[in-house]
Amino acid sequence: MSSRRIFSKWKKTKILQDSSLRSYIPKTSIYSALRLKEMLNQFQMVYVKPDLGTHGKGVMRVTQHANDSFELREGTSTATFTEIDSLLAKIKTRIGKRKYLIQQGVHMLSHRGRKFDLRVFVQKNVDNKWEVMSILGRKAAAHKIVTNVSNGGKMESLRTLLKPHLNASSTQQLRSELERIGLSVGARLSKGHKGLKELGLDIAIDKSMHPWILEVNTKPAIYVYRTFNPAAYRRIVRNAKAYGRLK
Structure with a gap:
C-alpha cells in the first residue's frame, strides 16, 4: 500500500492539539486580521503560513x-510598518483568498548566528511498527526565516548544533525526548489515517530547551540522508520499498 498524505497543516495541528502532545504544539489559528492582532498582543512574534504548501x-x-x-x-525581505492597518493590507496582498494559519512564534536556538530546527524522521518498518530513523538539524541560510534545505538551509548533526547549549548527557536526554515525540506523533496521526508510513517532524528547541512541533510532513524528503546519514538512508529506502513509495 502506498503512503497516504495529510496535506492540510490545520488538520494535522488539530489532531495533535487534541492529544497528550498538546504541550509541544505552538498555539495555532486560522488567519484573520482579528486573530493576528490578538496573537501579536499575546506573543509579539508569530508566523503566518499557508495551510497547503511545502x-x-x-x-x-x-x-x-x-x-x-x-x-x-518573508524570504530575505523585510518591511516595517508604523500602523497595523498598513501591515494587514500588505499581508492581504500576499495571502489573497488562500487559507493561511497563524502560529505562535518560537524563539529557537541558534548556531553561529543562524537559527536552526531539527528534522525527526519516523517511519513504519518492515514489521509495520513506527521507528525513529534519524534526527538531523537544519540551519537557516543567512538572512532567511525558514530552515528548509530547498530554501538554502544546511544540514548539520544534532550534536554539532546542540554542543554550545547542552552537555553530552543533556543532549542525550533531549534526543530521547525527541524520539518519544516522534513515535507518539506517528501513533496519533496514523490512528485515523492508516495509510501513513513516514513522517518528517520539524521541531524547534527554545531557549528553555523545550521542543515545539512546528510542522509535520507526511511525505518527507529522503535524498538528504544519502549524504548525511548513509546507514539511516539504507534502512529508509528498504522500508520505503516495502510499502511502495520506492521501487
Whole structure:
C-alpha cells in the first residue's frame, strides 16, 4: 500500500492539539486580521503560513516591537510598518483568498548566528511498527526565516548544533525526548489515517530547551540522508520499498 498524505497543516495541528502532545504544539489559528492582532498582543512574534504548501514557501514572520511598530519578513525581505492597518493590507496582498494559519512564534536556538530546527524522521518498518530513523538539524541560510534545505538551509548533526547549549548527557536526554515525540506523533496521526508510513517532524528547541512541533510532513524528503546519514538512508529506502513509495 502506498503512503497516504495529510496535506492540510490545520488538520494535522488539530489532531495533535487534541492529544497528550498538546504541550509541544505552538498555539495555532486560522488567519484573520482579528486573530493576528490578538496573537501579536499575546506573543509579539508569530508566523503566518499557508495551510497547503511545502518547502517554506509563503511563510511570513510578523513581529510587534515595543514601540508598536511592526516588522514583516518573508524570504530575505523585510518591511516595517508604523500602523497595523498598513501591515494587514500588505499581508492581504500576499495571502489573497488562500487559507493561511497563524502560529505562535518560537524563539529557537541558534548556531553561529543562524537559527536552526531539527528534522525527526519516523517511519513504519518492515514489521509495520513506527521507528525513529534519524534526527538531523537544519540551519537557516543567512538572512532567511525558514530552515528548509530547498530554501538554502544546511544540514548539520544534532550534536554539532546542540554542543554550545547542552552537555553530552543533556543532549542525550533531549534526543530521547525527541524520539518519544516522534513515535507518539506517528501513533496519533496514523490512528485515523492508516495509510501513513513516514513522517518528517520539524521541531524547534527554545531557549528553555523545550521542543515545539512546528510542522509535520507526511511525505518527507529522503535524498538528504544519502549524504548525511548513509546507514539511516539504507534502512529508509528498504522500508520505503516495502510499502511502495520506492521501487
